Structures are given as structure tokens and as C-alpha cells.
Amino acid sequence: MPEGKSRSVQDELVDLVQMLVAEGQRIAHVFAQRHGVHGTDIEALVRILVAGERGQPLTAGQLAAELGLTTGSVTTLLDRLERAGHVRRERDPADRRRVILRYGEPGRELAGQFFGPLGVHHRSATGDFTPTELEVVRRYLAATIEAFGSYRTELTREPGT
Template sequence: MVDMGERRMPIAAAMHDPRITDRDEALVPRAGMTDDEVADVVRVMESLQRWHDAAARMSAASERYMRLNHTDMRAIRFLIAARNQGAVATPGALAAYLGISSAATTKLLDRLERGGHVTRGAHPTDRRALALTVTEHTRHDARETVGRQHARRFAVAAALEPAEREVVVRFLDALAATGDGVPEPQVE
């Protein structure tokens, strides 16, 4: 517990409270905010952390169920989305989406093909390209795991009033933009 004068706060909750982590306001200016307003913002940050933790647990559970890693799952979702749109997925398009090299894409596709998750075939219009397809078994498994999770999240968003959804979208977009320009760690 962290001592906050008259009240004590669990350490995990204190991690989101700038009154604890940034007492001198070097990073988080709070001028003009009441203690209650700061507490409300901390509640938002704690709620975001709970969502982040829940999303990580859901992703990990899906990955374990399907015996795939995070990049493999992203590839499967991309290939399913392409199929659902009637688009031909190619290794190049998959590499661009995942942000990986063609060599890494080849290794990923070899692994997914060995696991019975994807097939590679002739592209219908480009003799130089391959067409990638998710197997029916993998599509079904992804639908039963990731698809059902997405359906529950969609229902939560659908339950909001249109004006509430707009506030949430603005907030999440602004939050996502806080990551713009953050340098990637250098690997040596």
C-alpha cells in the first residue's frame, strides 16, 4: 500500500497516479485540476490497464489454443480478412502488413503450412505470384476463438449511444497518437 496522507492506495493503482509517480509535476502537469479530477483521470488510466491486461490474456489464450505465436495469429487474421473480402492474398501483401522481410515471410509461411494452417497456390491472374489461403480448419478455429471475442467486444461498443461512441473514438485515437514519433529501441 502507498500512503496518500489520509488514505492508502494499493501499489498497482498507485502506478497510474501522477500524485505518486510524478509528485513534482515534471511530466504530468496538473495545475488547475482538483484532486477529484486527477482521481477521475487515474480511474480512466486504471480502466485502460484492465482492458490492456484482458486483451493480452485473450490473445494469449487464442495463441495457446491454436498453437501459434503472435505474428502467426496476425498473419492468419490478415489472410481470413482477405478471403472475406474476395481478395487474393500474396506473400508480398502479407509481408507488408506484418512489416517483415520476404525471408521472414517465407519462414512464417513454411511454419504455417507445416502446421496445416495455410496453403500456397497459383495466383489466379499473376503467374509470378502465389496465392495464400487459410485452411478451413484454421478458419473455423479462429472464428471460434478470436471471432467470438471480437463479437463480445462489438456488442459492448454497440450498446453505447452514438455520441458516446464518438467520444470513445476521439479518446482512443488521441491516445494512439501519443505513440507517434516514439523512437523504436535500437537492437545491436
């Protein structure tokens, strides 16, 4: 950047989000290695957990789309997670043709080992923020996640469509 030219707060936020994403990936990688699971397994478990907590459990097809994997690859991933007891496949009571994904107890324990300490660190880092500041951060992160999702959708489209 030329001398004397200042960066905007938005530019700094982009840099910080990139660093946050990279740090999160490093944490997930170290955690996955330590617990003998694949990095994609951790990402799948996080998505299944969050969807379930929101009351909108995922199907295997939805998980495949979220992870950018083929349905065959997700089936292999889910078979591995199910054998380890991390997830269960259940018939959707509203539509018996659909199979939804739920956490198994070992998966819940693994998530607790991952998110418990991370939550402690995060709450410590944000403890001095006011409720108003936290609401602004929440809105910012929600908008950022939406922007990332839009970009991912663009990337997955066939060129020229």
C-alpha cells in the same frame, strides 16, 4: 497532471486505444499459447483472413510488409502455417506469377474459435449503441487504424529519409 487541469476527450481516447491494443495483444497471446501457435502466426492469420474477406488476398511479400518481417521469415512462418493446414498458397488466376494466401479449413476453424467468442462479447458490449453512434465509432476506428499505419511507416523508414 496538475490539479484542476482536465484531460481532453482526445487524450482519453488515446489512452483507451492503447488499452484496447494491449488487451487485444494479451488475448492473442493467451489464445496462441492455448492452441500451440506463435503470436505472429495469429497476427498473420488475422491479416490473411481480413484481406480475403475484403476480396483483396495477400501475397507473401505483402504479408511480410504488414508484419514487418523479412521475406525469409515470412516464408518460414507460412511453411509452418501451411504444414498445419491453416493456410494455402495459390497461384493468382489474374497473374500466374503471383502467389496469394488463402485460409485452409483448420485455419478457418482456429479463427472461428478466436473470433466467435470475441464477437459475442463485443456485440454484447455495443448492443445498446444506436446506428448513428456505431457509425461514429466506425469512422473513429478507421481513422485510428490509418494513423497507426502512418506511424508504423514512419518507424520503418531509415533515419534521415
